[in-house]
Amino acid sequence: MPNAIPRDALLVRIFIGESDRHGHRPLYEAIVLKAREMQLAGATVLRGPMGFGAASRIHTAKILRLSMDLPIVIEIVDSDEKINAFLPVLEGMIGGGLVTLEKVQVIQYRPPKSP
Secondary structure, three states, X not given: XXXXXXXXXXXEXXXXXOOOEEOOEEHHHHHXXXXXXXXXXXXXXXXXXXXXXXXXXXXXXXXXXXXXXXXXXXXXXXXXXXXXXXXXXXXXXXXXOEEEEEEEEOOOOOOOOOO
């Protein structure tokens, strides 16, 4: 059974590029593995078909302009305490990108029902 998340929690949203790396692995993978190691409630990686960041360079999956650096968004929700402990670790992992933080209300957090 997963650890409980308080109803009032935090959502950290991390915007990076698909080609960003941390050591020998993709940065998004390193972030998710670190979040799991720190026993955060969960993480979701979303791959975007198009976007741009601080450099204003367009990244797109269109056939005529195939990009190897599509936008990646990682979302992690947990208690204020756990997210705030994760932020300094995250800062040490990310070179460029955007990290946002917002208050959320957790309505449900439980594993699927067994058949």
